[in-house]
Amino acid sequence: MNDILARALGHHQAGRLIEAEALYRELLAGQPDHPDALHYLGVLALQGGDGDGGGRGRPAPVTADAGQGGGGTDHPPVDESDIPF
Numbered sequence: 513m514n515d516i517l518a519r520a521l522g523h524h525q526a527g528r529l530i531e532a533e534a535l536y537r538e539l540l541a542g543q544p545d546h547p548d549a550l551h552y553l554g555v556l557a558l559q560g561g562d563g564d565g566g567g568r569g570r571p572a573p574v575t576a577d578a579g580q581g582g583g584g585t586d587h588p589p590v591d592e593s594d595i596p597f
Contacts, residue, residue, distance in 0.1 A: 514548075520532045520535035520552065524552060540553070
């Protein structure tokens with residue numbers, strides 16, 4: 513797993529959401545199509561009720577094991593009913 517992604521997920525899981533978002537965006541600046549960074553940035557947005565990406569609300573931390581994602585570009589669309597918290 514990419515070091516930046518691992519740090520971002522650690523922050524996300526611990527509730528340090530500003531730090532997590534900054535690291536997801538840092539990773540995407542270098543790899544704009546990075547599937548895991550795109551996925552978890554979307555999860556972060558949806559957790560805060562921000563389906564359009566405008567930054568409203570305060571998302572909850574990720575608690576699922578991020579290592580289970582498969583690592584490819586095959587992430588399904590994020591559905592809020594699929595988020596286990």
